Every structure is written in C-alpha cells, then in structure tokens.
Amino acid sequence: MEKEPLTVEEVYKLLSPLYPDVRSRLLDDKKGSPVDCLVATILSQATNDTLSTKAFQGLKEAFPTWEEVLAAGLDQVEEVLKPGGLYKEKAATIRAVLRKLKDDFGEITLDPLREMTDRDAFKYLVSLKGVGPKTAACVLGFGLGRPAFPVDTHVLRLARRMGLVPQKTNAVKAQEILEELTPASLKMPLHITLIEHGRRICRAANPKCHECPLRNRCVPGQEDMSE
Numbered sequence: 755m756e757k758e759p760l761t762v763e764e765v766y767k768l769l770s771p772l773y774p775d776v777r778s779r780l781l782d783d784k785k786g787s788p789v790d791c792l793v794a795t796i797l798s799q800a801t802n803d804t805l806s807t808k809a810f811q812g813l814k815e816a817f818p819t820w821e822e823v824l825a826a827g828l829d830q831v832e833e834v835l836k837p838g839g840l841y842k843e844k845a846a847t848i849r850a851v852l853r854k855l856k857d858d859f860g861e862i863t864l865d866p867l868r869e870m871t872d873r874d875a876f877k878y879l880v881s882l883k884g885v886g887p888k889t890a891a892c893v894l895g896f897g898l899g900r901p902a903f904p905v906d907t908h909v910l911r912l913a914r915r916m917g918l919v920p921q922k923t924n925a926v927k928a929q930e931i932l933e934e935l936t937p938a939s940l941k942m943p944l945h946i947t948l949i950e951h952g953r954r955i956c957r958a959a960n961p962k963c964h965e966c967p968l969r970n971r972c973v974p975g976q977e978d979m980s981e
Contacts, residue, residue, distance in 0.1 A: 809838025
C-alpha cells in the first residue's frame with residue numbers, strides 16, 4: 755500500500771528532536787545588521803562556510819564600517835576577500851550593492867525594508883546586483899526576521915528525496931513551492947533543520963538512512979531498507 759506523501763509539518767515534527775538547538779541558532783544568526791547579513795550571504799555564494807566566514811571577518815576587520823568599503827580602492831577590497839574565493843567578482847558585487855543602498859536610502863542601510871511588505875522587500879533585494887532568490891530569502895529571514903524559506907543545495911536535495919517538490923525541480927522553483935507549502939512560523943526553523951540534516955545524515959553521497967526517522971518515507975531510505 756502506497757504511503758501518503760510527507761508534509762512539511764510531518765518533516766519538521768520528525769526531524770526537530772534531532773536538532774534541538776535550531777531556535778537558538780536562529781537567534782545567533784540574527785546578530786548583526788541586515789546589511790551584514792546581505793554581505794555575508796553574498797560571500798557565501800559558491801564557497802563553503804569556513805572560507806566565507808573567514809572572508810567576512812577579514813572584511814569587517816579591515817573596514818569596520820561599510821562606508822569604508824566604498825571609500826577603499828577595489829583592489830584593497832579584493833585583497834581582503836582573497837581567502838573566500840571568487841574575490842574579484844564578490845568585491846565588485848559588494849561595492850555595487852553598497853553604492854545602490856546609499857543611492858536609494860541616503861545611507862548604507864536596509865532598514866527601510868522593515869516598512870515594506872514581504873513581497874516588496876523580496877522584490878527590492880533581488881533587484882540588487884548579485885542577489886538571487888536564495889540570498890534575498892536569507893536576508894529576509896536572518897537579517898530582517900521575516901518568514902522566508904531559502905533553498906540551498908542541502909534543502910533542495912532533501913526536498914526532492916522527501917517528495918516535497920518534484921524530482922527535477924530547480925532551486926528557484928523549489929523555493930517558491932516550499933514558501934507556499936510551509937506555515938510562516940515553520941519556515942526558518944525548517945530551513946535550518948533541513949540544512950543540519952543534510953550535512954549530518956541525508957548527505958549527497960552515502961546518506962545515513964539507517965539513522966533517519968524518515969527512512970521509510972523517502973526514496974533513498976526505502977531503497978536502503980530493501981537491501
């Protein structure tokens with residue numbers, strides 16, 4: 755008899771006991787300004803957490819304010835960002851974004867987005883150079899405390915395996931689907947839970963299906979149980 759498809763509520767209910775620190779992680783990740791969050795997320799693109807964190811810390815140490823990043827030469831910013839990879843592209847992107855914020859709001863801030871609807875804030879963010887749907891959702895969720903559901907490689911992989919989105923869905927479409935399916939109060943907690951589960955258990959290669967409470971409800975888990 756075919757089992758009913760998983761719902762996002764079921765996924766969170768079954769996985770959340772494995773990661774009890776998710777709520778505190780949300781509070782920790784909200785430290786810093788929304789602009790800090792935006793720049794940190796741009797630096798995280800196409801690199802790992804260790805390198806992007808090192809690049810962000812180096813940037814803040816070299817230029818304590820975002821105004822100083824704009825005042826510095828492009829080559830100076832590139833030099834600081836070298837440890838994070840793609841430093842030339844990211845230095846140019848970050849400076850362009852900071853300049854746009856200053857032009858739009860008179861200072862380097864994202865505080866005016868607090869007065870916007872979620873939809874309008876998202877539209878503004880994705881209008882910025884180098885900011886796609888995932889980066890915009892990260893800023894909304896972590897930087898502005900809005901309900902958002904960023905979809906990275908871990909979230910996309912798990913959502914496909916669990917049948918929350920069709921198997922061939924890309925990240926942008928998956929984010930749209932998960933935003934629609936997930937109650938506002940669960941969006942960021944489930945986002946972090948799926949990332950942790952993807953890193954520790956539901957890995958891209960050699961997933962630890964035997965440790966997963968969803969093992970009899972997803973395709974890789976059922977295949978593992980049949981062996």
